[in-house]
Amino acid sequence: MSGLHRSPLIVGLLGLLGLALVLELAVSQGLIKDFIVPRPSDAIMAVGQVHEDMNLIGNFFVTLGMTAASTLLALLIGIPFGYFLYRNARFGVAYEGWLAAAFAAPTVLLYPLFLVMFGRTHLTLIAMGFIPGAIPIIIQTRQGLLGVPRTLMNVGQSFNLSDREMFWKIQLPSAVPTIFTGIRIGVMYTLVNIVAIEYLIDFGGLGRIVSEMFFRFDAPGTYASIIAVVFVSVFFYWGFGRIEKWLRPV
Amino acid sequence: MVKASVTQTKSTAAKGSDDRAIFRIRALTVVGALLVWEGIALLGRLDILYADVVPSTWVIIVAIVTEFTLASFYRDFGITFAEHIVGFIVGSFIAIALGIAMGANELLRKSLEPYLNAIGSTPKIIFLPILFLIFGTGIESKMAKGAMSAFFPVVFSTALGMVLIPPTLIRVGRSFNLTTRQMISKIYLPAMVNPVITGLRLGMAITVIGVLVAELKFADGGLGYRLGLYYEQFQIAPMYAVIIIIFAIAAFANVGMTRLQDRANRHMAPTTTKGKKARASASGGLGVVATN
Numbered sequence: 001m002s003g004l005h006r007s008p009l010i011v012g013l014l015g016l017l018g019l020a021l022v023l024e025l026a027v028s029q030g031l032i033k034d035f036i037v038p039r040p041s042d043a044i045m046a047v048g049q050v051h052e053d054m055n056l057i058g059n060f061f062v063t064l065g066m067t068a069a070s071t072l073l074a075l076l077i078g079i080p081f082g083y084f085l086y087r088n089a090r091f092g093v094a095y096e097g098w099l100a101a102a103f104a105a106p107t108v109l110l111y112p113l114f115l116v117m118f119g120r121t122h123l124t125l126i127a128m129g130f131i132p133g134a135i136p137i138i139i140q141t142r143q144g145l146l147g148v149p150r151t152l153m154n155v156g157q158s159f160n161l162s163d164r165e166m167f168w169k170i171q172l173p174s175a176v177p178t179i180f181t182g183i184r185i186g187v188m189y190t191l192v193n194i195v196a197i198e199y200l201i202d203f204g205g206l207g208r209i210v211s212e213m214f215f216r217f218d219a220p221g222t223y224a225s226i227i228a229v230v231f232v233s234v235f236f237y238w239g240f241g242r243i244e245k246w247l248r249p250v
Numbered sequence: 251m252v253k254a255s256v257t258q259t260k261s262t263a264a265k266g267s268d269d270r271a272i273f274r275i276r277a278l279t280v281v282g283a284l285l286v287w288e289g290i291a292l293l294g295r296l297d298i299l300y301a302d303v304v305p306s307t308w309v310i311i312v313a314i315v316t317e318f319t320l321a322s323f324y325r326d327f328g329i330t331f332a333e334h335i336v337g338f339i340v341g342s343f344i345a346i347a348l349g350i351a352m353g354a355n356e357l358l359r360k361s362l363e364p365y366l367n368a369i370g371s372t373p374k375i376i377f378l379p380i381l382f383l384i385f386g387t388g389i390e391s392k393m394a395k396g397a398m399s400a401f402f403p404v405v406f407s408t409a410l411g412m413v414l415i416p417p418t419l420i421r422v423g424r425s426f427n428l429t430t431r432q433m434i435s436k437i438y439l440p441a442m443v444n445p446v447i448t449g450l451r452l453g454m455a456i457t458v459i460g461v462l463v464a465e466l467k468f469a470d471g472g473l474g475y476r477l478g479l480y481y482e483q484f485q486i487a488p489m490y491a492v493i494i495i496i497f498a499i500a501a502f503a504n505v506g507m508t509r510l511q512d513r514a515n516r517h518m519a520p521t522t523t524k525g526k527k528a529r530a531s532a533s534g535g536l537g538v539v540a541t542n
Contacts, residue, residue, distance in 0.1 A: 008356075008357055008359075008360030008361040009360075009361075009364070011357060011361040012360075012361035012362065012364060012365060015361060016365065035383070036383045036384055037380075037383075037384075090268060090271045090272055090275060091275055093268075093272050094272045094275040094276050094279070095275075095279075098276075101501060101504075104455055104500070104504055105497055105500055105501070106455075106458060106459040106462060106496060106497065106500055108459060108463060109459075109462060109463075109466075109474075109477065109493055109496060109497075110493065112477065112478070112480075112481035112489055112493075113489075113490075113493070115481065116303050116481070116484075116486065117303055188371060191373075192372075192373040193373075195373045195375070195376065196373045196375040196376075196463065199373075199375055199376060199378070199467075200375070200463070200466055200467060207373075207375075207376065210376050210379060211379075213379075214379035214382070219383065222379045222380070222383075223380070225376075226376050226377065226379070226380070229372060229373070229376050230368060230369065230372045230376075233368070233371050233372040233373070234367075234368045234371065234372070236371075237367070237368075237371040
């Protein structure tokens, strides 16, 4: 037991396996209806079937592509706008509260507006991914540039750097870790929103698969597609977390 | 002395000038946005661009007022409110209990954290089919979705709050031989007020979104259902009206929770040497990535 105490990972895995075993037995014995909760083994085996029927990997790349498009758009607009708010302090102060409020607002509910404007197309998904992605990038870009240590600015001035040189050699490198935090948060919210809208409107990539499996009353397929989405989210969360740690070594 | 007061007057004047400039920027932004909107609406009326998709501001205002005169609006509002409150209370209660357990037991915390982080970062909406299978498509599934949405930010903030409790306070409690229940009520919870309320504030906002999104998918009542119904019937102005009302409700709820947190902070803040409580603000940055 003392060995287990030093291995929370093993304890966690054992717990997960234990839960899966209990569910497997409960469903096999008819204690839980299998059309509500399938046996975990059936759900895992269904991943292959879902991939064959619905091209799981292809749809993963569809979701990934839209996330990338939304993020790129958010970067192209968010970073320059964040820089503008930094350079023009009064605008920065004026919009700061609004941006924070917009970030907390239920922007996912705006999707009917974009459906009406763009129809049931990828443009709607990209627009819905752009909104929650751009806001943290704008906020963190401004915060990152505001947080550049005065000492570094003084060093730049002592070398008589121009404004452009000051930005590229001093301010931007110093602000990159904070800006990347904004990008990480933006990408996560973009992915979440896109998957959510795909599920709601039955269009697109991974989210559509979850909806499709549910409408087919395919419980193992539904759970299998949900497991796939969880893995994708975890992969994104872990990957961006590692990059952020690399950018912030201290 | 005179020089100090002149400097103070100048800085006060400069601050006043900044405040006026900020107000002008905000006012001009709102006016500019309204003008752009009216321009697009006009292009729509002339069949040049987005006909019927962008109604005029006045039409939307009339739609908002009309919504408040309809009995069905209050029925739907009541349904959403009930789903939200029940989901939030159930989810928060379970989250606080688990958060305290995780904070008190390092092995439990480190074992559960990877799985909670994994599910916490996943769009919770994809679990809706499971909730519909278990609870059906009635209000129970929306309450369950609300509970799921509220759970994650509250459990993370509670666990963190527990971990950050000063060890001195815990030792004081143990030195008085407090029972577990007394430790929770007299030591843990008072010490964790700020992080728990932060988590509750975030959880409340996310619960609103979770419940509304669940109503959009499958429901026969609620504000989310109402929004979806207007979209399907192509009643654009009422659709905008419901969206604006929902955003306003979410904003009010957030302001209310922020004020509650500010009050809790003032109550818990240490007294300064001049006998005044140190000011604290609940307004935070982006913080935890909490998904709906």
